[in-house]
Amino acid sequence: MARFHPLRVAAVDRLTDDSVTLTFDVPPALREEYRFTPGQHLALRRSVDGTEIRRTYSICSPAPRPDAPGEPRTLRVGVRLVEDGAFSTYAFKELSVGDELEVMTPAGRFTLDPAPGRYAAVVGGSGITPVLSIVTTLLEREPRADFCLIRSDRTAASTMFLEEVADLKDRWPDRFQLVTVLSREEQQAGLDSGRLDEERLARLLPALLPVAEIEGWFLCGPFGLVQGAERALRGLGVDRRLIHEEIFHVDGGVAAEPAPPAATPAHSTVTATLDGRSGTWPVLDGETLLETVLRNRADAPYACKGGVCGTCRAFRVSGEVRMDRNFALEPEETEAGYVLACQSHPTTDTVELDFDR
Ligand code: FES
Numbered sequence: 001m002a003r004f005h006p007l008r009v010a011a012v013d014r015l016t017d018d019s020v021t022l023t024f025d026v027p028p029a030l031r032e033e034y035r036f037t038p039g040q041h042l043a044l045r046r047s048v049d050g051t052e053i054r055r056t057y058s059i060c061s062p063a064p065r066p067d068a069p070g071e072p073r074t075l076r077v078g079v080r081l082v083e084d085g086a087f088s089t090y091a092f093k094e095l096s097v098g099d100e101l102e103v104m105t106p107a108g109r110f111t112l113d114p115a116p117g118r119y120a121a122v123v124g125g126s127g128i129t130p131v132l133s134i135v136t137t138l139l140e141r142e143p144r145a146d147f148c149l150i151r152s153d154r155t156a157a158s159t160m161f162l163e164e165v166a167d168l169k170d171r172w173p174d175r176f177q178l179v180t181v182l183s184r185e186e187q188q189a190g191l192d193s194g195r196l197d198e199e200r201l202a203r204l205l206p207a208l209l210p211v212a213e214i215e216g217w218f219l220c221g222p223f224g225l226v227q228g229a230e231r232a233l234r235g236l237g238v239d240r241r242l243i244h245e246e247i248f249h250v251d252g253g254v255a256a257e258p259a260p261p262a263a264t265p266a267h268s269t270v271t272a273t274l275d276g277r278s279g280t281w282p283v284l285d286g287e288t289l290l291e292t293v294l295r296n297r298a299d300a301p302y303a304c305k306g307g308v309c310g311t312c313r314a315f316r317v318s319g320e321v322r323m324d325r326n327f328a329l330e331p332e333e334t335e336a337g338y339v340l341a342c343q344s345h346p347t348t349d350t351v352e353l354d355f356d357r
Contacts, residue, residue, distance in 0.1 A: 001275045002301040006100040018081040036106035038063040038137035039130045043104035043303035055087040056303040058130035062137040078129035110246035116144035117215035122229040124152045124221025146175040152196040201232035220246045268346040290341035312341040319351030
């Protein structure tokens, strides 16, 4: 069960004009709870004028070895400044070393457990953040693995983790391949410029690497880039189960799926199990199951409330729901019975969810 704890800010480091990393100290008593798998994220929360704000940020540091005691001592996340973003503006302008922030224990399934093989990623902008943790952990721990990173950014100056990624090339020149595409800058020496879209990736990928031999694809960034990369891979015959996706920004107008006609029964109830305790409550007209549960259990897990981060994932024990949209769960998860509570509306009189599974 995800939990918040206050963690002390150990460092705020500027990466680019519009991005920073935040490093948190993890006290010894909490290190077991904050163990993470590379690719996971942290939800941060603060209260502004009585309103709670939550945002998720991916961990960029390599994951501790499973057998390393007393780890992780610190957690580092990447934060890009969003125009008028209530949290990122605060992280940029106000947050300083020594402050405390409420940090949720790590969550997310955009992850890789290091194993021998060939892996690749297509990332855009701040989508590099979880992939940096994935690549570094993999190359450090698994000598029989290699990784090809294709990254797309606007300009070199706006590229997050430029030095860290260059460092990977220096440390593992034979096992790490880097392709950078800048959309707003002419590149030199025959390197690519322009946008990475489906058509371009369909041509680029087979020229860069043996597509059929890649054991895991990691796509992360804005909705359009991730969707285009997935279509390109599917067009090249890549099995859907080898493709892992994490979307950072969803433009509601572009990404919203038409919601099916509302069919919420007049008197539905939801039974939810959280942290081993269950309760049953009526679902008010039009509200999501997460909203129903939150009215009664303030500890229900969530971050984005937009179907993107996956923090509100719950197992549907019984009953039926319809989801407004889903950019977080893989097809295997929905087939196995998982739903996003923040997007779910009941279509049967009773629905039972288990947040602990
Ligand atoms: S809270 Fe982010 S997907 Fe539901």
